[in-house]
Amino acid sequence: MAQLITLSRYVLQGERAHEQATGDFTLLLSHLALAMKVVSREVARAGLLDDVLGKTGETNVQGEAVAKLDVLANEMLISVLNDLPMVAAIASEEDEHIRHTSAGRLTGKYLICFDPLDGSSNIDVNVTIGTIFSIRRRDETGCEATEADFLRPGSEQVAAGYCVYGSSTMFVLTTGDGVVGFTLDPQVGEFILSHRNMRMPDLATHWSANAGNSRYWFPSTHRYMGQLNSAEGRYKHTSLRYVGTLVADVHRNLLKGGVFFYPGDRRSPKGKLRILYEAHPLAFIVEQAGGMASDGVRRMLDVVPDGLHARTPLIIGNNQEVELYCNLVAADPEFVAP
Ligand code: P6P
Numbered sequence: 001m002a003q004l005i006t007l008s009r010y011v012l013q014g015e016r017a018h019e020q021a022t023g024d025f026t027l028l029l030s031h032l033a034l035a036m037k038v039v040s041r042e043v044a045r046a047g048l049l050d051d052v053l054g055k056t057g058e059t060n061v062q063g064e065a066v067a068k069l070d071v072l073a074n075e076m077l078i079s080v081l082n083d084l085p086m087v088a089a090i091a092s093e094e095d096e097h098i099r100h101t102s103a104g105r106l107t108g109k110y111l112i113c114f115d116p117l118d119g120s121s122n123i124d125v126n127v128t129i130g131t132i133f134s135i136r137r138r139d140e141t142g143c144e145a146t147e148a149d150f151l152r153p154g155s156e157q158v159a160a161g162y163c164v165y166g167s168s169t170m171f172v173l174t175t176g177d178g179v180v181g182f183t184l185d186p187q188v189g190e191f192i193l194s195h196r197n198m199r200m201p202d203l204a205t206h207w208s209a210n211a212g213n214s215r216y217w218f219p220s221t222h223r224y225m226g227q228l229n230s231a232e233g234r235y236k237h238t239s240l241r242y243v244g245t246l247v248a249d250v251h252r253n254l255l256k257g258g259v260f261f262y263p264g265d266r267r268s269p270k271g272k273l274r275i276l277y278e279a280h281p282l283a284f285i286v287e288q289a290g291g292m293a294s295d296g297v298r299r300m301l302d303v304v305p306d307g308l309h310a311r312t313p314l315i316i317g318n319n320q321e322v323e324l325y326c327n328l329v330a331a332d333p334e335f336v337a338p
Contacts, residue, residue: 004188004190004192005192005193006182006190006191006192006193007029007030007033007171007173007182007190007191007193008026008029008030008033010180010182010193011025011026011029011030011175012026014175014177024086024109024110025086025159025175027084027086028081028084028086028087028110028135029159029173031080031081031084032077032080032081032112032133032161033171033191034080035073035076035077035079035080035081035131036131036163036169036171037169037184037189037191038076039069039072039073039076039116039117039131039163039165040163040165040169040184040186042069042072042073043069043123043129043165044165046069046123055067055068056068056070056071060093060094061093061094061095061096061309062093062274062309064120067117067120067123067124069117069120069123069129070094070116070117070120071094073116073117073131074092074094074095074116074117076116077090077092077114077116077131077133078090078092078099081101081112082099082101082102082103083101083102083103084101084103084104084108085103085104085107085108086104086108086109086110087101087103087104087108087110087111087112088100088101088104088105088106088107088108088109088110088111088138088141088144088145089101089105089108089111089112089144089145089149089150090111090112090113090114091111091112091113091114091147091150091276091277091308092113092114092115092116092277093114093115093116093274093277093278093309094116096308096309097147097308098145098146098147098150098308100144100145105144105145106141106142106143106144107141107142108138108141108145109137109138109141110135110136110137110138110158111135111136111137111138111145111149111150112133112134112135112136113133113134113136113150113276113277113280113281114131114132114133114134114277115131115132115133115274115277115278116131117129117130117131118130118131118132118162118245118246118247118278119243119244119245119246119247119248121244122243122244122245127243127244127245127248128164128165128166128167128243128245128248129164129165129245129247129248130162130163130164130165130245130247130248130251131162131163131165131247132161132162132246132247132277132278132281132282133160133161133162133277133281134154134157134159134160134276134277134280134281134284135157135158135159135160136149136150136152136156136157136158137156137158147308150276150305150308151304151305151306151307151308152304153301153302153303153304154275154279154280154281154283154284154300154301154302154303155301155302157280157281157284157301158175158176159173159174159175159176160173160174160280160281160282160284160285161173161174161281161285162247162251162281162282162285164247164248164251166248168183168184169183169184169186170182170183170184170194170251171183171184171191172195172198172251172254172285174284174285174288174289176284176288177288178197178198178288178289179195179197179198179199179254179285179288179289180193180195180196180197180198181193181194181195181198182194182195183195198254198255198289199289199290200253200254200257200286200289200290200291200317200318201255201256201257202257202290202318202319202320203256203257203258203318204228204234204235204238204257204258204259204318204320204321205237205238205239205253205256205257205258206238206239206240206241206252206253206256206257206258206259207225207228207238207239207240207241207258207259207260207261207321208240208241208242208243208249208252208253208258208259208260208261209225209240209242209260209261209262209263210242210244210262211225211240211242213265213267216265216266216267216268217263217265217266218263218264218265218266218329218332218334218335218336219332219334219335220325220328220329220331220332220334220335221261221263221265221325221328223328223332224261224324224325224328227324227328228259228321234320238258241258246260246262246273246278246282246314247282250282250285250286250316250317253291253316253317253318254285254286254289254291257317257318258317258318258321259315259316259317259318259321259322259325260314260315260316260317261313261314261315261316261325262313262314263296263313263315263325264295264296264313264336264337264338266336268311269313269336269337269338270310270311270312270313270338271295271311271312271313271314271338272311273311273312273313273314274309274310274311274312275303275305275310275311275312276305276308276309276310278314279293279295279300279303279312279314279316280300280301280303282314282316283300283301283314283316284301286316286317287301290319291316291317291318291319291322292316292317292318292319292322292323293314293315293316293317293322294314294315294316294322294325294326295312295313295314295315295338296313296315296325296326296329296335296337296338297326297329297337297338300312300314300316312338313338
C-alpha cells in the first residue's frame, strides 16, 4: 500500500531536521489545515444550506460586499489560531486592524496574514476559490505585536501557502525549500502528499488577465498583451485563461506554466491586489517553484507595504514573461510607478 504522507507527518519530518525544532510549526500548520478542511466542507455544500451562500449585506475594509462564506472562513481561521501560544497576532483581509491572539499575544513568535476566501465573487457561481496565508516570525516577544511588525518585505516570510477549493481541495506550501502539494482525501479527512516538488514548467501555455480593464492600461501593458498574442515563436500556442480568482489562476500556471498579471493602470496605478496576504505569499511560492513575481518595477518580495491592506500591481509566473513585462514598462514614458 502506498505510504500515506499526511501534511502533519511531512512537516514534522521537516521540522525534526532543524535542531531548534519545538513542534510549534507543525502544530501551527496542522491548525491552519484544520480550518481549511472545514472551509472546504462548507464550500462543497454551500448550495444546500441557505444560510451560507450570498452576501451578508455588509462591506469590508476593502469596500467589498462580504459573502457569508468570507465571514465563516475568517472566523474559522481566527478561532483555530487564537488558542495557539506560538501565534502572536493575525492580519486578515476581512479585518481593518490586526488581532492579538488570546494564547500567544505576548509570547507568540509567529505573525499570520491571510485572505480567508480569495475570489468571493465566484462563490455563488461554483467557480474555484481559495485561502491564501503567509507566516512571519517577529524579532522580539514579551510584548504585543504592532502593525509595524507586519509591514516588512516579503523576503522575511518563513512560510507561505494556499488552499484551492476546486475539483479537489489542494493545500500548497513552501517553507523556503521548494514547494509541495497535498490533496485532501475527504474520506480520511487528511491532506495527503500528492505533489512532492512543484516546479513551474517554462512554458507560456496561458496568459491570465482581466482584458476588460484594457481600456485603462498603460501603452506598455497593451504592447505586452500584443506580444503574448503574437502568432509566432514562444507564444504561438499561448491562450487566455482568467478564472477571476487569483489563487486559482496562479495555481494553474504553477502546474502548467504561464503568467498572471493584474497591472497598475491609469485608473489605479497601485493595482488591486493586496501585498501582505495575496502578492507576498504567492510570490514566495512561485519563486520557490522557479518563477518570478514583480510589481512591474521591483521584485515583489522586496516590496514593503505601507499599510496592512496596501495594494500592488502583480505580474507573476514564468521568468521570461515577467522580465518581458518589466522591460516594456521601463521603456514606457506614460507608465506611472506604484
Ligand atoms: P477583477 C478576487 O476578488 C480578487 O481579489 C482576486 O482573487 C482576483 O484575481 C481579482 O480580484 C479579480 O478582479 O477586477 O478581474 O474582478
